Amino acid sequence: MVDFIQNTFKTKEFIPLHEPRFNGNEKKYLNDCIDSTFVSSVGKYVDQFEKEFAKTVGSKYAIATVNGTSALHISLILADVKKDDEVITQPLTFIATCNAISYIGAKPIFVDVDLDTMGLSPKSLVKFLEVNCELINNECINKTTKKIIKACVPMHTFGHPCKIDEIKAICDDWNISLVEDAAESLGSYYKDKHTGTYGEIGAFSFNGNKIITSGGGGVIVTDDENLAKRAKHLTTTAKIPHPFEYVHDEIGFNYRMPNLNAALLVAQLEQLDNFVKNKKELVLKYDEFFKNIDGIDFFNQPENSSSNYWLQAVILKDVTTRDEFLKFTNNNGVMTRPIWKLMNELEMFKDCQSSDLINSKYLEERVVNIPSSVIL
Structure with missing residues (x-):
């Protein structure tokens, strides 16, 4: 996967999660x-x-x-x-x-x-x-x-x-x-x-x-x-x-x-239109690649939606696999990040009222963002 991302972004240098592009006026x-x-x-x-x-x-x-x-x-x-x-x-x-x-x-x-x-x-x-x-x-x-x-x-x-x-x-x-x-x-x-x-x-x-x-x-x-x-x-x-x-x-x-x-x-x-088009081209590459990998699901846009795919995301099978994934990719020059810690788990919001948060917890333990920049 690291090789695939390096080839996709055409570099062996460090690949950030999402960097800006200033190609216009x-x-x-x-x-x-x-x-x-x-x-x-x-x-x-x-x-x-x-x-x-x-x-x-x-x-x-x-x-x-x-x-x-x-x-x-x-x-x-x-x-x-x-x-x-x-x-x-x-x-x-x-x-x-x-x-x-x-x-x-x-x-x-x-x-x-x-x-x-x-x-x-x-x-x-x-x-x-x-x-x-x-x-x-x-x-x-x-x-x-x-x-x-x-x-x-x-x-x-x-x-x-x-x-x-x-x-x-x-x-x-x-x-x-x-x-x-x-x-x-x-x-x-x-x-x-x-x-x-x-x-x-x-x-x-x-x-x-x-x-x-x-x-x-x-x-x-x-x-x-x-x-x-x-x-x-x-x-x-x-x-x-x-x-x-x-x-x-x-x-x-x-x-x-x-x-x-x-x-x-x-x-x-x-x-903006070109940025979104470029990101959707990256989505096609990621989607095709991850179809061949067990235990990693690429997150596609929901039904009735046209997403800008600001950050691409994958869902790992469990928290242990997620942590191994994060460690390996970041140690090999490909920046990845877990999704946010749930707000109700932070000290200042721990006493706030909550519903059943089963889905939120499931995603917190499994979602990882992968490089999502517009490809030059």
Whole structure:
């Protein structure tokens, strides 16, 4: 397998998990940005990126932020999540999902994932709600804690869409706001609709390892004009627009994306279609190769989905095989990584309420990411 990956990426040197590709107009736009002297949060590339990103995913509005965590943080505020509220999410996710919930003073509730998507399970969600919750005055009340469950945050794991339409229908029935963590899924579609646009609000990330990147960066998407205006206001320190006076009408955040980052992203977004096409060509090679290896299953996109395959994943037969696999590949110059430790197993979230997490635990012990960069 190491030989196969080295031959596929055409190198005997160290092969990282996912490195960025700057093959387009990045330097041109960066130089233009520098020459303009508008390198901070005011500049033409921020506005240009927002317009082009909204067009790409099919939302009416996009608001650029400094990173995906800040985008999710603001999205939860827009969903009216407050201190001591509860937010349902999945335990199999990157820490940023739960950090954003915690910044508000809310508390996560963990519901299991589906094996075929690695994302939040609609069946587990509805079971949890029916057993543990009731609607009182049109609010979803947790019968155990007596707290309001205000929002649900499913995450599209490694760019593979979860069954987001079913999740939305359940959230609507229980009057729970749906906030999509689409950090990993730019270029992914579920039933011909882009991820991040099923809920009222969606959040994306452009960290250095994402399918397109500006080193950091994030974006909030919505079709609601009022939410878009409030997102822009909150991410620019809640300053009331004025030519020279500094008046702020609430606690805001310095979350606006700098023009330098936006210049990079405009160039990266121009290449998104080719990046996704390239990754799907890599998928075909991996899929064919792993068909001939017992005990390793290559993870393909779920039904009704068109995934960006941000990170390719394999599922090993047990935790012992996984650990041997990780040790061997990394010792031989091929970077591989296990999936995240479950959030409910971390010290700060160990007391959070959870459903039965059988599928999450199964995947935690077996999933490994393998090199997934766009091949030059």
